[in-house]
Amino acid sequence: MNTKDLVGIGIGPFNLSIAALCHDSPKLDVAFYDKKSSFCWHPGMLLPNTYLQTSFLKDLVTAVNPKSPFSFLNYLVSKKRFYAFLNNDRPAISRQEYNDYLQWVSKQIDYLNFGQGINAVDFKNNQFEVHLENHDQPIQTRNLCLGTGKRPHIPQAIKAQQHPTRCFHAIEMANQKRDFTNQRVTVIGGGQSGAEIFLHLLSGYDGAPSEINWISRRSNFLPMDETCFTNEWFSPNYIDSFFPLPSSTKYDIVDEQKLASDGISESTLKSIYDMLYEKRVNGDEQNYRLRPNRDLIASHQSNGVVLEAHNKFDGSTEHYHSDIIILATGFENAVPHYLEPMKHRLDIRDDQQFLLGRDYSIQWDGPAQNKLYAVNAGRYSHGISEPQMSLMCWRSATIVNDLLGEDFYDLKDDCSFVEWNNPEQRVEQTQKLSA
Incomplete structure (x- = not known):
């Protein structure tokens, strides 16, 4: 064979x-x-x-x-x-x-x-x-x-509510025809997927919800950092410097860099803000709520699903009555x-x-x-x-x-303007290897 x-x-x-x-x-x-x-x-x-x-x-x-x-x-x-x-x-x-x-x-x-x-x-x-x-x-x-x-990450507080049409992960959003007309819809997650779905709902592509809630545990609806020096983290040279670090150091560094890969595109944020502004100018009924800095802590059935969230800004407890819940909560x-x-x-x-x-x-x-x-x-x-x-x-x-077992592809990339490692330490390591 x-x-x-x-x-x-x-x-x-x-x-x-x-x-x-x-x-x-x-x-x-x-x-x-x-x-x-x-x-x-x-x-x-x-x-x-x-x-x-x-x-x-x-x-x-x-x-x-x-x-x-x-x-x-x-x-x-x-x-x-x-x-x-x-x-x-x-x-x-x-x-x-x-x-x-x-x-x-x-x-x-x-x-x-x-x-x-x-x-x-x-x-x-x-x-x-x-x-x-x-x-x-x-x-x-x-x-x-x-x-x-x-696999899609489903928060523990809402696992019991999962349903293909009433409570589902964002990765399933476009897999079937949906009609949210007169429904209370809650989007959970403050990254790019949550922003795209919130904008999608505001635009009325799947009908006009009676209420749209956007909940995030992040402190605000934060932009992705796409500036030039941040993008040095997305280079072969950076991986060469990052890989040998101790595991505990790596975890701290990656968590600190979250918005370099998991923020919202500036263009998406601008589109959302423009649409909210035009709705206000037109005198449209405000059927939306943007609620960052909230932790989802529980859920239960009662005329739909009631979500319970902790407001980390003022310490209060809030409740969201929802007919549809969309989980833009990433993967695990x-x-x-x-x-x-x-x-x-x-x-x-x-x-x-x-x-x-x-x-x-x-x-x-x-x-x-x-x-x-x-x-x-x-x-x-x-x-x-x-x-x-x-x-x-x-x-x-x-x-x-x-x-x-050979350098079939040339992967050398020497154009980096940031020195991540101590150059003196690198010289010492090279001398030890050659001794």
Whole structure:
């Protein structure tokens, strides 16, 4: 039976980037699997007028191979939209266009296998066995890359209220036709997703709610920090400096950097404020409330759902009567079910985070030459950029280089204006290594 060099589990943007870069090397025999019938990037979040927070140049391939046929610029040319795109002069591309780009790439790579779910993964006879749904024989591979993502985070205070139409996570928002006419709707979460959904509701795309509440535990509806020196955190040089730090130091640093990756785009905040202002000018009834600095503490059924929140500003307790609750509450770590046969062999923290090496492989008790790479799993090992698109391509190339055992892609990037490490300490370390 043919043994693959790499099997990727899950085909989202991160594994799609690896697949696109593997296309450049005839040495690699790879395959990727996903239970979805075709590629679609978070279809439940593809709302009208929603945009990426990352430059279109940070696509699947351009940062390491700008000549690749899978670049966003090549996509524009092939779609005959290059000049229209330039003329449009948008600061960011829409989620819809980015999804279309990813679908365009996915249709050109023949080793992507959709409609193929994974039952289990095990390690036998010095190779991984990937057991597919509805297949008798497992796929044999020397290495794996886990790209099945995180699971939606549901706050404990509201878990009992979950319902596909009345209380659901934001990732499901656009998956079905909804009518919020005359409904009391509460959005929980003060990041970009919460802002987009609040704006969507204000715009009346799904009917006119009788009441819209937007609740966040953050101190205000805070903007994403996209300034130039902050963006130095999203660079290969920063990862080189960040990775060797002690774990306790890393956690403090990443938490401090939250708004560099998890704030609201200035354009979205401006659109919301403009709409609220126009409603006030027009004398519209104020059916909305923006309530930051609140912690959700409980919920119960009573003519819909009553949410109880603690106001951290004045110490009071507030109640929100809701017919519809939308949870823009992000995602959390979870070890995929298919790893159960070999979970005991992996190094996993109590918070369900994998312990990763510098090459993005999970630390485990198996042979060093057999690796389980994980993408979107290193926020507290590799830094704030890990869950973002910013260094997706560079990380993919790091993994491909490691698979090949050579610097197939040139990943050197020496243009950084910030010195993160003590340069004297770095000289001392170099002298010790050379002695």
